[in-house]
Amino acid sequence: MRARATLAAICVAAVAAQTQADTEVPDPSDALVQCIARGAGAACIGEGARACMDQMGLGSDGICLGAENAWWLERIATATTAMRNREPEAMARAARRGMPVATLDQVTQAFDTYRDAACGWRVAHWEGMHTGPVEMACVLRLTAQHALWLEASGQDR
Amino acid sequence: MSGRGSRAVTPALLALAISGAAPAQTVNFDPAVAQGCLDRGEAACIGEATEACVRATPGGASTVGYALCTRAELTWWDDRLNAAYQRMLVQARGIDAQSSSYGTPNRPSDEAALRAMQRAWIVYRDATCGYEELQWWGGTGAHGAGLACAMRLTGAQTLYLQSLVF
Numbered sequence: 001m002r003a004r005a006t007l008a009a010i011c012v013a014a015v016a017a018q019t020q021a022d023t024e025v026p027d028p029s030d031a032l033v034q035c036i037a038r039g040a041g042a043a044c045i046g047e048g049a050r051a052c053m054d055q056m057g058l059g060s061d062g063i064c065l066g067a068e069n070a071w072w073l074e075r076i077a078t079a080t081t082a083m084r085n086r087e088p089e090a091m092a093r094a095a096r097r098g099m100p101v102a103t104l105d106q107v108t109q110a111f112d113t114y115r116d117a118a119c120g121w122r123v124a125h126w127e128g129m130h131t132g133p134v135e136m137a138c139v140l141r142l143t144a145q146h147a148l149w150l151e152a153s154g155q156d157r
Numbered sequence: 158m159s160g161r162g163s164r165a166v167t168p169a170l171l172a173l174a175i176s177g178a179a180p181a182q183t184v185n186f187d188p189a190v191a192q193g194c195l196d197r198g199e200a201a202c203i204g205e206a207t208e209a210c211v212r213a214t215p216g217g218a219s220t221v222g223y224a225l226c227t228r229a230e231l232t233w234w235d236d237r238l239n240a241a242y243q244r245m246l247v248q249a250r251g252i253d254a255q256s257s258s259y260g261t262p263n264r265p266s267d268e269a270a271l272r273a274m275q276r277a278w279i280v281y282r283d284a285t286c287g288y289e290e291l292q293w294w295g296g297t298g299a300h301g302a303g304l305a306c307a308m309r310l311t312g313a314q315t316l317y318l319q320s321l322v323f
Contacts, residue, residue, distance in 0.1 A: 043201035090291050101291045102284035114281035117274040118317070121267075145200065145313060149306070153289050 026052045028068040045144040046137075065136040072144045079150035080104065086154075115142045184222065185213035186229035194312070195237060198320060203312035204305070206230045224301040231308035234315050241318040245271055248322060282310045 028048025035044035048071060052064035087104055094101045102110070119138035190209045194202035210226035211217035217226060249267035256264045290303035 041201055042203075043199065045200070090294070093294050094291055097294070099291075099294075101287050104288065107281075107284045107288050110277070110281040110284040114274070114277040117270070117277040121270040121274045149285065149289075149309075153292055 024056075025063055025067055026055045028052050028064070028071050032068070032071060042145065042148060045141055049140065061133040062136055065133060065140050069136065069140040069143055072140070072147045075147045076143065076150055079147065079154055080108070083150065083154050111142075111146050115139060115146075118142060183214075184210050184217065184225045184229055186210045186226060186233070187213065188233060191230055191233045195315070195319065198316055200313050200316060203234070203309050203316075204230070206233065207305075207308070220297045220301060224304055227301060227304040227308055231304055231311060234308060234311040238311055238315040238318065241315055241322060242271075242275060244322050245318050278310075278314055282307060282314075285310065 028051060031051035032044055032048040035047045046068070048068035049061070049064040052067055053060050056064060084104055091101070091103070119135050119142065187206065187209055191206035194205055207223070207226045207230045210229060211223055214222055214226060216222050246268065249271045252267040256267075286303050286306035289306040290299050293299040293302040
């Protein structure tokens with residue numbers, strides 16, 4: 001267990017608590033699903049939060065960014081499960097060639113470490129006011145990019 | 158931006174990038190396309206320079222052509238990443254010096270945090286792109302998949318650092 005909880009865990013917990021207190025948070029799914037269906041890929045990142053903020057108004061950026069982040073985390077979980085099912089075959093191929101390759105768990109751990117370092121560092125630039133949404137925006141961007149990579153990597157082969 | 162972990166995790170990718178495993182071939186890579194993406198600051202346009210290169214290069218749509226164009230864009234982003242990182246280092250040292258002169262208590266070092274973040278990014282890139290290449294292993298597209306992964310992540314990291322330079 002790390003001495004410091006991961007940024008993602010903090011953000012998810014904060015969103016969950018806020019969501020319980022305020023059931024009116026718009027679901028970001030529609031905007032994101034429509035955007036991804038258009039093939040816009042990385043350009044879709046933030047679309048769900050923007051739609052949410054348009055409805056909720058000023059001061060909703062943190063909760064809306066968190067809601068979209070939760071949506072991408074679900075996609076990561078789904079894509080990871082699918083890739084994990086194929087991992088033994090892929091690792092066997094690597095072993096036959098004597099090729100040292102990171103496992104999916106190692107990729108996940110590397111992503112978590114990078115996200116925490118990148119977003120924690122970014123917050124240091126914003127010490128004082130408004131650090132929550134800045135941190136959440138960073139976490140959302142990296143989480144979504146990682147989700148898109150996982151989904152693309154699991155397809156088209 | 159290379160890292161010490163690269164060779165261990167993505168040997169095939171580096172073999173193509175460094176030794177020129179593919180036959181000698183000239184590609185028509187236009188830096189202006191990549192620069193346009195950098196200027197827009199949008200991750201979605203990373204890779205557009207590769208696509209333009211493939212279209213502009215005779216035989217560019219072949220596996221080798223695609224890999225060479227991807228490598229050209231990867232090299233372009235890697236140079237920009239190094240430049241942005243150096244600017245960030247200077248900026249971080251200035252922030253640390255300023256905090257020190259103000260006597261800000263318990264403020265973590267900006268430079269140390271920047272270096273830690275970049276080390277973590279290199280580990281993430283190597284693990285991710287090594288895994289990506291493995292998904293294609295045994296096929297002719299494996300090298301290109303690893304290169305494309307590295308190019309995309311390098312571009313995204315460049316945009317991120319670039320956005321924080323002031």
